[in-house]
Amino acid sequence: MIQLKNITKDYTRGAEKVHALGGVDLSIDRGEFISIVGPSGSGKTTLLHILGCLDRPTGGTMTIDGQTVGDLPESALVRLRRKKIGFVFQQFHLIPGLSVFDNISLPLLFSRNGNGKGENRDRIMSLIGMVGLERRARHHPNQLSGGEMQRVAVARAMVNDPEIIFADEPTGNLDTANSEKIFRLLESLHTKGLSIVMVTHNPDLAGRAGRIVTLRDGRIVSPPAGRQYLEMGGGLPLDHDMKKADIERHLSS
Amino acid sequence: MAFIRLAFNNLLRHRLRSLLTLVGIAASVTVLFSILSFNRGFERGLADEIRRTGIHFMVVPAGCPHEVASLVLHGAVTPKFIDTAVVERIRGAADVDLVSPMLITQVPNVERDRLDMVYGLEMSHVPEIKAGWRVEGRIPGDGAGLLLGAEVAAHDGLAIGDRIRYGEREFTVSGIIGKTGSQDDAFVYMPVAALQEILKKRGGLTAAGVKVARPERLEEITAELSATVPGIQIVTMNEVMRSLATLANSAKVLSLSIAVIAILISAVGVMNSILMAIFERTREIGMMRAVGASRADIFRIILQETVLLTAAGGVCGILLSTLGAGVIEGFVREVMPYVPSGRMIHFDPMLAAGCVAFTLVVGMAAGGYPSWKASNINPIEAIKG
Numbered sequence: 001m002i003q004l005k006n007i008t009k010d011y012t013r014g015a016e017k018v019h020a021l022g023g024v025d026l027s028i029d030r031g032e033f034i035s036i037v038g039p040s041g042s043g044k045t046t047l048l049h050i051l052g053c054l055d056r057p058t059g060g061t062m063t064i065d066g067q068t069v070g071d072l073p074e075s076a077l078v079r080l081r082r083k084k085i086g087f088v089f090q091q092f093h094l095i096p097g098l099s100v101f102d103n104i105s106l107p108l109l110f111s112r113n114g115n116g117k118g119e120n121r122d123r124i125m126s127l128i129g130m131v132g133l134e135r136r137a138r139h140h141p142n143q144l145s146g147g148e149m150q151r152v153a154v155a156r157a158m159v160n161d162p163e164i165i166f167a168d169e170p171t172g173n174l175d176t177a178n179s180e181k182i183f184r185l186l187e188s189l190h191t192k193g194l195s196i197v198m199v200t201h202n203p204d205l206a207g208r209a210g211r212i213v214t215l216r217d218g219r220i221v222s223p224p225a226g227r228q229y230l231e232m233g234g235g236l237p238l239d240h241d242m243k244k245a246d247i248e249r250h251l252s253s
Numbered sequence: 254m255a256f257i258r259l260a261f262n263n264l265l266r267h268r269l270r271s272l273l274t275l276v277g278i279a280a281s282v283t284v285l286f287s288i289l290s291f292n293r294g295f296e297r298g299l300a301d302e303i304r305r306t307g308i309h310f311m312v313v314p315a316g317c318p319h320e321v322a323s324l325v326l327h328g329a330v331t332p333k334f335i336d337t338a339v340v341e342r343i344r345g346a347a348d349v350d351l352v353s354p355m356l357i358t359q360v361p362n363v364e365r366d367r368l369d370m371v372y373g374l375e376m377s378h379v380p381e382i383k384a385g386w387r388v389e390g391r392i393p394g395d396g397a398g399l400l401l402g403a404e405v406a407a408h409d410g411l412a413i414g415d416r417i418r419y420g421e422r423e424f425t426v427s428g429i430i431g432k433t434g435s436q437d438d439a440f441v442y443m444p445v446a447a448l449q450e451i452l453k454k455r456g457g458l459t460a461a462g463v464k465v466a467r468p469e470r471l472e473e474i475t476a477e478l479s480a481t482v483p484g485i486q487i488v489t490m491n492e493v494m495r496s497l498a499t500l501a502n503s504a505k506v507l508s509l510s511i512a513v514i515a516i517l518i519s520a521v522g523v524m525n526s527i528l529m530a531i532f533e534r535t536r537e538i539g540m541m542r543a544v545g546a547s548r549a550d551i552f553r554i555i556l557q558e559t560v561l562l563t564a565a566g567g568v569c570g571i572l573l574s575t576l577g578a579g580v581i582e583g584f585v586r587e588v589m590p591y592v593p594s595g596r597m598i599h600f601d602p603m604l605a606a607g608c609v610a611f612t613l614v615v616g617m618a619a620g621g622y623p624s625w626k627a628s629n630i631n632p633i634e635a636i637k638g
Contacts, residue, residue, distance in 0.1 A: 082545035093540035
């Protein structure tokens, strides 16, 4: 579905030139669940933004469904985002004055999908049902918990019926119980055939994805290094006894 | 959900800021609409008043500036006089239908220890040259009767039948003129002969209003009179109108400039308010770009916010102006050198629509830069915050 060949990304921060990605080769198949891990500053989010057509690489080629993305104008990237891609952010990014229903409907406004009002309404209501917020449809973000807000964000990412969801640390602001709920939600979407790419610092959740991609200094490192990184807790406190089995299972697969 | 609802929601999120910006726009539109309405009313009122006089031209002493000559009709005191003999000569000219002598001056009112503005005229000419007056009581003959302007009567507490003494003569108030809203309200009107007698200036006149029998010959008649009667100057009603309009023009230009500056200031307020809102919503704009908004979509949302704000401000301004027309008219009358009688500010729907449209154009111009800036926000930087 998505192919990256020798993708680089450089940018300047003040007088300093930063090499965020230094030649990334990656292939994402339809229906895959990939977690991207690595220490802070390793280029995870940059890679996710390039994959999600929000950012353009400095070098290398990227294709989506056989189409080279680098040559596409801004308007075509916007269309790609509307049609194939859903985003979930760590900070939820819900609009405060809008209800749960309206927040979820936002991408429909931009995609102008041409469906009737009733059809869109049914789609939104079914997504609200899917994330378990039936009684919260008219509530506003300030009336929701963090976990509920992130569920709204997942529903918003789903409303245009995308082919792939990019989640940037979707559980980064949530407690364990809510992290689990969000991850299960992503898992269920994966089960339905969606591709999921999730950036995370949580080694437990990373280990439960279908494939782990570990970045260090802007490059994908070999699985043993990834294993070592995760075994060290992925930069976070980790209950080793509980997680090791998962990590073993996924890294050896 | 529609774009406009999103824009409306964004404005509601900062109610106080939006309200204050709206008040600024409303205030400037109030000023603009009031001034334009007043100007229209002024021109209409002036034309009506001149038409109502039934006079075709004024005869004033030679050397009298046009503007002053024009104001004579409305009560200007001039230091120069023409002689009644001149009036008689004009009366004798061909095609002259009516010559109405006027003597305007200040006369000591010993009882009240002040100077009164007194207007002497042929009382029989009042229905013709002051057709707009509503007189309570009666218009006196050329004897010892007086007419009082509404303000004089109210200020002095005078009623019909009361007596006033000027010099050695005593007059009786025969009638009180209904409020005209013009300088007419501040005058005491008496027969011109009586005023000449008080001034001991028999035959002295400030001006004479002339009506001709054949208006199509107006140009020839005035040319003939100018050539044959020495010491006079002829000011036609068109010139009177032009001169009065010129007198009012500087006040109109000044007030309109203030209104336009006020609108420009409020436009800067709008721009500032929208720029602040964009700055605060940078992450949100980044998110919208990520979930499928194009640059044009962002531009549209921000511009719609501006349009909503300015349109609401414009409509509020029109409402305020309409509701406060009386107060505004009173204020403008104070600062204008001459204002025709009658109500000046009338609600004109086309003018109101024009004012709102103008405000919208200014608002859109003010919203253009913030909208462009918002549409160029880098979504990556925005999401990172």
